Structures are given as structure tokens and as C-alpha cells.
Amino acid sequence: MKKISDKVIGRLSLYRRLLLQLPQNREFIFSHELATIAKSTASQVRRDLMVTHVYGNPARGYEIKGLIATIGQILDQPQEQTAVALVGLGNLGRALVAYMEGGQPKLRIDVAFDRDPEKVDRLYRGIPCYPFHRLSEILQEHQIVTGIIAVPAEAAQAVTDEMVLGGVKGILNFAPVPLHVPADVYLVSIDVMTALEKVVYYARQNAKPSDKRKEA
């Protein structure tokens, strides 16, 4: 299978989620319809779907079942569930646990880690929680290759290093620090403060022109 770009993978994940929400009896969908619900364009959707090799029919559109199945083949582990490790069980960590319970059933948070002795060696919503110092050991033991970092900035690089030691190859980071990882580890950082600053900046730009309050 050739390389599929980052962006396309992200959109395929979105398309699948949207397709799964369609009425069960719905069989086909046109690119422009999927584009509408994904807030995208028809060309973009067609381009993206090319990588699935699910071909649409000009009269009917794309077969929904086929798309869902093929996107699953691309994104999901062939077998059962994929185990993910979560480090940090603060508000953010707990929000993520809730998120996952609703979402993709193929992904499961298998183990959690926290610094707080109160949380360690207990279950949180069925997830066992261990202390930081057992990180790499337990990741190796469970053969986990994906980790989520939900700890404060100061701890993030140390946690990352332990994860890498434990054999993790993909990290989703919520700490507001640029992390250093080896070349064979894929890192996605979600920087909430930066995102918010962007929004504030553009909100201001857009609010300015109509300074004399446009609301009636």
C-alpha cells in the first residue's frame, strides 16, 4: 500500500464517522452529499476516496457499506482492538476516557498512568492506573505502541522518553511543549492554548470592521 498522507487519513476517519451516522437503510451517497455533511467540497471528497479504490457510480454515487469497510481496512488494526496507553488522569485524561467510551470501539485505553499516589494501583472506569516509574515496563509487557500524553508541560518530555523506551511508535500529545521524539515515532501535538490564541486573533480581526455593533 502506497503512502497515504496525513491529511487524507484524518479525513477518512471523519468520513467513516459521518457515514456510520447515516440512516441504516441508506445505501449510496454522492460525493457532494458527503462533502456537505463533512463541510468540505465534492472534489476533495472524490480525491480522498481515490485511495480507497472504492469506485463510485455516476448514477448512484458510492456504496456506503463498501466505503465504511474499506476505510476500516485502512485505519484499523486487522484483528480485534487496539490498545492505547493514557498518561495523566487529571481532568483532561478523564475527559479523554469519556471521549473514547463514546467513540471508535476498535480503540481502547488499556492502561493509564498517573503521578498521584491516590490514583495509582486502582481502577478508573475499569482502567488500571500505574505509577510513572512503571511506564516503559508495562508498555513493553502489553506491547502497546500508541500513547496519549495528558500531563502538565513540565512532565511531558520525561513521559515521552519513557514511552519511547517502552516501544511506543505513535504519540498524541496535549501538553503545551514541543516534544522531541526519534524519527520513527509519529507525533501529533494538540496545542490548546495556541489554537485558542489563533481563534482570539481572528475573532478580533473579524469583529473589528463592524465595530459599531452590527446587532440590531
Place this chain on the structure above:
Amino acid sequence: MKKISDKVIGRLSLYRRLLLQLPQNREFIFSHELATIAKSTASQVRRDLMVTHVYGNPARGYEIKGLIATIGQILDQPQEQTAVALVGLGNLGRALVAYMEGGQPKLRIDVAFDRDPEKVDRLYRGIPCYPFHRLSEILQEHQIVTGIIAVPAEAAQAVTDEMVLGGVKGILNFAPVPLHVPADVYLVSIDVMTALEKVVYYARQNAKPSDKRKEA
């Protein structure tokens, strides 16, 4: 001031945060040094800093104070604090409150909203919480132009519409749904499940080659 791109705004925000963490007595920094801590490249940094019109000196680098001040002029509201509204006080919402307490002091969550009558009409960490139906009213009253959506997917579009009605021009969305907003509203969506699926995908790709466990 000419248009500054999305990406550049994001990096300026990051650069400022990193510069603020430098030792107080540090006066100058070279582009390659800033690049190292930002996990970027020297050319990228120099390109980005061009928009600030803070010029570096080949012998010394860039003056840190000047950079921080100029980035502040670009990103921050000229006067005091910028008020932000938060909708949804679940785990995610509370995590965001905590985030903001640590971060940028220029940004402050002024009001919160929740569906839960238990939370409504009380203070959470000093932030007053109102019911959903007062959203647009209160946003207008407080002249708030920036909102954060931290509610479940089902409620997100309705909340968005109310925000827009209330005069919001920038939205940071954490609900896993593509939202529809008018052209003059700037929207950033952070889709955690999609980000995680990306990470899982690439983690698998990277883990595969060394299937016969490389750890000694």
C-alpha cells in the same frame, strides 16, 4: 497590517510562550536556537519573524524582549484582558479552565454555560455558569466575541448557532462534528478522535517493519 497566515499566527504564539520561559537574564537569541526549542528550523523561524519587523543582528541574534513585545502587539487585545465564553463544564470544560489558569494571563474565561441544572447559577472556580438558553443574551451583554465549545456532538451545532447569534466571531470547537458557521466567523475544530486515529495508523505503520520486537 497585512494578512498574517494561520500557521504563522500559531507559531508566533508558540515562540512567545517559549521565549517567556527563557532565563530572565537572557537577552538575545539566534534563529537556530529558537528553532531548536520550538522543534523547527532556522529558516522557518526567520521567515516567521519577518512579520514582526523585529530585525536580528548577525552577531547577537534577536532581542528577546523586543520579540515578546511585538508578538504581544500582534496577538493580544490592545488593552486589558480578552473575555472568552466556555460552553460545557464537563471533564473537558474543567480541563480547559485549568489550562487557562496556567496559561496566557491576557485570556480569561469570563462566563460558562452548561445544560446541567446542578451546575447552573453557581460559580465554578470563580466563573459564573448559566443555562444554555441564556447564551446569546449573555454573550451580547458581555460583548464576548470568542467562544469555546466543549459539549457533546449532538448539542454542538445548536450551541454554535446561539453563539453566532450572540455576536461571536471566533470559535474553538472540541465536539467531533463539522460545524457550520457564517463566513465571517473563524472556526478551529480540534477533533480528538481523528487525531488519535491518525496516530494509531502511523504507529502501526512504524511498528510493522520491526515486527520481531526490536527491544533487546
Place this chain on the structure above:
DNA sequence: GGGTGTGAAGCCGTTCACAGCA
């Protein structure tokens, strides 16, 4: 010599536009 500022090139992702087909 080593770093900056910046045109120019390169790269990638998106959009256009159109032939082919149900």
C-alpha cells in the same frame, strides 16, 4: 566566520475542468 533577510525554487495539498460513463 557565522548569522540574517529574502528572492527563488520546490513541494504538497486543493481546486479546476473535462472526458467518460450510467
Place this chain on the structure above:
DNA sequence: TGCTGTGAACGGCTTCACACCC
């Protein structure tokens, strides 16, 4: 006729490369 699949054009961002300067 209206939609698909896709080569080609376009546009934006990043990287290169080099003249200029301390």
C-alpha cells in the same frame, strides 16, 4: 443530464541558497 475519476493548473508554505552585514 449529472456525476465520477483524474490530469493539469493553482496557491500556499517550507526550504534553499546566497548577498549582505556584524
